[in-house]
Amino acid sequence: MRDEPAALTRHLRVHEHRGYTVLEFRGEIDIAAAAEIGSSLDRVTQRAGARIVIDLRPVEFFDCSGLRLLHRARTRVLERGGRLHLVCTHPLTLRVFRLTGLTRLLPPYPTPDAALAGAGAPSGSL
Template identity: 55%
Template sequence: MIHGVPLPGGQLRVHRAPDHLVMEFHGEIDIAAALEILPILDAATTPPETLLVIDLTPTTFLDCSGLALLCRARTRLEERDGDLLLVCPHPLILRTLRVLHLTARLRPAPTLEEALRGRLRAAG
């Protein structure tokens, strides 16, 4: 996995924090981007990873392929007693998550700090 360096397509940047891994989705996340991201996402959702943050702040577009990536990551982490935090400040993407009844499952937060605080509150 490439940490802190964007992939050739430019849609993904990955970096490690002390207790979690952050994947930033950049630009348009469509089927072509999802195909590039998928193997890296699968690697990031296998042990020993237990906490993954997907940050959609730099995302300008997310289609059903991007939504499938989010659901796949959540499922893979849940199967391994891990957790996914989703950062999403975009009203249109949030509306899509609401319409598809995915907000309860993905629990989007507007900032990374709020996502991490929300996890601490839920654990405590």
């Protein structure tokens, strides 16, 4: 059963799903939103062995500030022996991920359940 997402900021909701912390980014993820999300994301990714899913399905716009958030989160989680999975279905955002090579580091899944089904696959390497 899934807990109702708690709003940490207007751009971030957090809930637990099947033993993972799901960070649901919302709206337009630009430099202002990244500044708003950053401290909450750092708090979650500092835990040793953190198991995290970042869900971008509610995102309408995603710029390089969002890419920096994802890369930082991935690095922090892997350095601490955790797992990080990405959920994204927006065609333009997926295109940016492919062009920047992020899909090699964080393969996107269409749903949190699909991400967890692929949880045995590595989150990429450092």
